[in-house]
Amino acid sequence: MLYTLIKPKAKLLNKLFLSGLGLLFMIFAIGCQPKPQQNQLEQIQKRGYLKVYTRIAPTTMYVGDVGFTGFEYELVKQFADFLEVDVQIITENNLGKMIQDLEKGHADLIAAGLTITQERKRKIRFAPSYQEIVSKLVYKQGQRRPRDLTQITDGLMVMANSSHLNLLEKNKETYPELQWQTSNTLGSFDLLENVVSEDIKYTVADSNALDLARQIEPELAVAFSISDAQQLAWALTKSDDDSFYAKTIEFFAHIRANGTLDYLIERYYGHLKKFDYVDSREFHKAINSRLPELKDYFIEASGNDLDWRFLAAMGYQESHWKADARSPTGVRGIMMLTNDTAKQMGIADRLDPKQSIFGGTDYFRLVSKKIPERITQPDRNWFALAGYNVGFGHLEDARRLADAENQNPDKWQVIKEFLPLLRQKKWYSKTRFGYARGNEPVRYVSNIRQYYAVLVQLFNTDGSLREAEEYKPEIVNCEQHQDQFKIVTNANEESGQKLFYNDEEVALPLEQLWTLSKVECAEEGFNLKIVNNLESEPKTESYSVTLVNSEIVLIHQNIQEQ
Numbered sequence: 001m002l003y004t005l006i007k008p009k010a011k012l013l014n015k016l017f018l019s020g021l022g023l024l025f026m027i028f029a030i031g032c033q034p035k036p037q038q039n040q041l042e043q044i045q046k047r048g049y050l051k052v053y054t055r056i057a058p059t060t061m062y063v064g065d066v067g068f069t070g071f072e073y074e075l076v077k078q079f080a081d082f083l084e085v086d087v088q089i090i091t092e093n094n095l096g097k098m099i100q101d102l103e104k105g106h107a108d109l110i111a112a113g114l115t116i117t118q119e120r121k122r123k124i125r126f127a128p129s130y131q132e133i134v135s136k137l138v139y140k141q142g143q144r145r146p147r148d149l150t151q152i153t154d155g156l157m158v159m160a161n162s163s164h165l166n167l168l169e170k171n172k173e174t175y176p177e178l179q180w181q182t183s184n185t186l187g188s189f190d191l192l193e194n195v196v197s198e199d200i201k202y203t204v205a206d207s208n209a210l211d212l213a214r215q216i217e218p219e220l221a222v223a224f225s226i227s228d229a230q231q232l233a234w235a236l237t238k239s240d241d242d243s244f245y246a247k248t249i250e251f252f253a254h255i256r257a258n259g260t261l262d263y264l265i266e267r268y269y270g271h272l273k274k275f276d277y278v279d280s281r282e283f284h285k286a287i288n289s290r291l292p293e294l295k296d297y298f299i300e301a302s303g304n305d306l307d308w309r310f311l312a313a314m315g316y317q318e319s320h321w322k323a324d325a326r327s328p329t330g331v332r333g334i335m336m337l338t339n340d341t342a343k344q345m346g347i348a349d350r351l352d353p354k355q356s357i358f359g360g361t362d363y364f365r366l367v368s369k370k371i372p373e374r375i376t377q378p379d380r381n382w383f384a385l386a387g388y389n390v391g392f393g394h395l396e397d398a399r400r401l402a403d404a405e406n407q408n409p410d411k412w413q414v415i416k417e418f419l420p421l422l423r424q425k426k427w428y429s430k431t432r433f434g435y436a437r438g439n440e441p442v443r444y445v446s447n448i449r450q451y452y453a454v455l456v457q458l459f460n461t462d463g464s465l466r467e468a469e470e471y472k473p474e475i476v477n478c479e480q481h482q483d484q485f486k487i488v489t490n491a492n493e494e495s496g497q498k499l500f501y502n503d504e505e506v507a508l509p510l511e512q513l514w515t516l517s518k519v520e521c522a523e524e525g526f527n528l529k530i531v532n533n534l535e536s537e538p539k540t541e542s543y544s545v546t547l548v549n550s551e552i553v554l555i556h557q558n559i560q561e562q
Contacts, residue, residue, distance in 0.1 A: 041083075041243035044108060049086035052076050053098045053110045056091050057189050058212045058457075060112055065461050071268040072111040075130070078260060082251050093187045096161035099123060102237055108244065110235040113206065115163035117230075125238045127248035129231035130261060133206040135167055137223040140195050141277065146202070146223045149175040155201025156180040157191055164204035167226055189213055192220055206232075211272045215454045218280035259408065266413035267378065271449030283316065283451060287458065290321040294334065297354045299463050301361040309459055310381065311361055313452035317444065318360070323353045335360025364388055375410045382412040385448055386419065386441040394422060397431035398438065404430075416442045478521035483547060485519055485526045501526075501552050506545055509556070522546075 044050060054060050054072055061070035073089070080087040090107065092098050098110050102124060115133070116126050137152070139145060146152055149171055158164040160182040172178050186194070191203040192213045204226060205213070214220050236245055255261040291312065298315065302308040312321075318336040319325035331338050333356035342350050347359035368384040370392050375383055387395045398418040399409035407414045419438035421427040428435045460466050476485040486500040497516055499506040508514065510532055517540060518529040525546030532541050542557040 039243035040108075040237075040239065040241045041247055044244065045083065045085060047085075049088050050076070050080050050083065050109070051107045052087055052089050053092055053101065053107045054089055054112045055093055055098075055187055057113075057187055057209070059206075059209050061089070061091070065456075071264060072113060074264055074268075076111050078255060078264075079248075079251050082254065083247065094161070094184050095159060096184070099161065099235065102235060105237065108236070109248075112235075113209075113232050114235050115206070115230045116233050117163050117166050119166050120163075120235070123238065124235045125245060127234040127236055127245065128252040129233040130252060131208065131232040131265065132229050133208050133232060134225050134229055135164060135204050135227040136207055136210055137202060137226050138192065138195055138205050138210060139202050139221055139223050140198060141219045141221040143201070145221070148224065149178050149226070152202060153177055153179055156203065157183055157186075157194070157200045158204050159186065159188060159191065160184045162188075163230070167204065171226070192217065195220060208269060211269070211275070214275050214280065215272075215450065216457055218275075218277055218284060221277075259411065262413055263411065270413060271446060271453055273446050273450060282320070283454065286316065286321055287455075294321055294353055294357065295463055297357045301358045305365070306361065307452075307461065308463065309455035309461075310448075310452050311357070311364075312455055313448045314360065314364070314385070315357065316451050317448045323351055323356070332356075335363075337363070367392065372410070379410070379412040382445050382449070383415070385445045386415070389444040390419070390436055390438065390441040391433070393433040394431075394436040394438065395419075395441075397422060397428070397433050397436070400432075401427060401430065412445075416445070476519050476521070476526065478526070480521060480523055481525075483525065485545075487516060487519070499528075501545060501547065504552060506552055506554065508543075508554070 038046065054076070056062055057070075059071060061068055061073040063069075068089075076087055076089070095112070095114075098107075098112065099120070101107055102110055109127070110124075113131075114120070114126075115135075116129060120126075137146065137149075152175075156168075156179065158168065158180060161184075165180075165182060168178065168180055183191070188203075188205055188209050191200070192205060192210070194200045195203055196217045196219050202223070210220065210222070234248065236248065239245075252261070294315070295308070295312070298308040298312045302311055315321055315334050319334050321334060323334055324332075325334070325336060326332050327336060329338075333350040334353050335356045337345070337347065337350050337356060337359055339350075341363055342348075342359055345359035345362050347355045349355055350359075364384060367387045368380065370387065371380055371383045383395065395415075398415050398421070401421060402409040402414050402418045405418075407418070409415065419436075419442050422431065422436040422438035425435075458466055474487040476487075484502055486503070488498045488500065499508070499516065508530065510530070515531045516528065517531050520527040522544060525544060528543045528545060530541050530543065532539050544555045544557060546553050546555075
């Protein structure tokens with residue numbers, strides 16, 4: 001009995017022992033196996049930020065009044081929020097370097113208004129397209145207009161590694177006399193400026209970039225289109241890993257469905273109308289001849305709640321900044337006030353520029369207060385302008401019609417489609433205030449937006465010229481010594497800056513793609529912090545710079561992760 005009782009226990013202990021060894025073996029085997037590799041999306045989420053390449057340009061990202069802005073910049077921020085991560089943006093003009101770095105895994109995506117081409121598809125993967133453009137051959141107004149590519153034998157320059165280069169290479173077979181040059185350093189807008197300055201005769205530009213550039217440079221003219229409609233999209237690494245690519249598909253479907261994509265396109269391009277060379281030239285002439293006498297009035301009237309450039313754009317739309325302007329209906333002055341409005345605003349003389357500007361500004365503020373608080377800028381200004389032009393009652397009629405059609409009545413891109421319907425009995429018969437020439441406030445708002453966009457590109461909020469401030473050297477002086485450090489912004493340099501110690505240039509041991517983040521005074525000389533973007537992970541490098549026997553001595557102190 002004892003044996004028989006122990007025997008089963010022995011068998012049980014034997015089984016337990018063997019199973020324990022098996023468990024230990026399994027644990028050991030599992031521990032020796034490599035950990036499952038994270039997919040691209042998981043790596044980004046663990047890292048906590050997106051690495052994005054873009055270029056500084058009006059169509060992508062640029063410095064606005066309160067920091068960086070731009071269509072691609074806003075789109076990338078929306079995507080980062082969608083992924084619940086931050087974003088790290090690296091700027092670069094060289095498209096070839098962007099694509100090479102993307103292939104090496106130094107970035108997650110390129111958001112730089114890239115055209116989808118078959119050549120690029122062999123190297124990279126494209127996210128869903130978000131915009132459509134046409135490539136145009138551009139020349140300067142007043143020069144001989146080429147009729148086709150047979151007449152382009154010299155003076156044509158395009159960006160290296162661009163879709164424009166691909167188009168020219170394809171056309172070379174048909175037009176063997178076609179000649180061109182390429183640039184690795186000049187961006188699309190730099191090339192357009194070179195056409196205006198006559199450093200080159202021609203370039204190729206995307207229609208969206210050209211539309212923006214012609215606001216500032218009306219001398220740019222279109223010879224002909226050299227492509228059909230093309231799609232713009234983000235570039236991703238070509239890989240069997242679909243995790244990140246699938247997320248871009250989900251993101252673009254999301255922002256198309258909720259109207260965000262349409263809103264961003266309307267915000268950055270909605271003010272662009274069919275180009276009018278004569279009107280644009282007249283506007284730029286008026287900026288130089290009439291605006292200087294009125295600018296201080298607009299700045300003073302704007303106070304702390306309005307942008308003087310917005311008020312100036314209103315004034316130009318109303319009167320072309322002519323103090324004695326008169327309309328057939330009897331409105332007068334810079335802001336074209338009626339007698340009743342002038343009396344309401346306490347204006348004694350509508351022909352006095354200052355009184356007219358102050359009266360028009362105060363009246364605009366009254367109209368703005370009627371706009372529901374939930375409507376945010378910049379749409380709030382567009383609504384107020386429409387109400388200023390056509391009357392608040394008709395504006396509300398258009399908003400009610402939109403709401404009845406299940407459209408968002410708080411978005412200008414919606415309301416500008418409904419206002420013209422107030423001319424049709426089918427629609428105005430449903431409204432409270434009836435018929436209105438609803439196309440007029442749409443045109444009115446569009447014109448003001450276009451004039452405003454030009455003034456924003458030309459002037460700072462304090463009234464100074466933007467270009468003059470942007471390239472004005474920054475000087476650093478120290479109390480400890482008489483030496484001087486100067487930072488000069490140079491748009492044609494890839495680093496964007498040159499550094500000078502007592503007017504002698506400081507040569508940095510960096511090839512390109514660096515930015516100066518800080519300069520501090522030291523006992524002898526200066527301490528610098530410079531962001532080196534050549535690395536896959538940007539780093540902040542510290543240097544000290546001093547003068548020894550009249551020669552610059554640069555000492556590399558350390559490298560810190562940014």
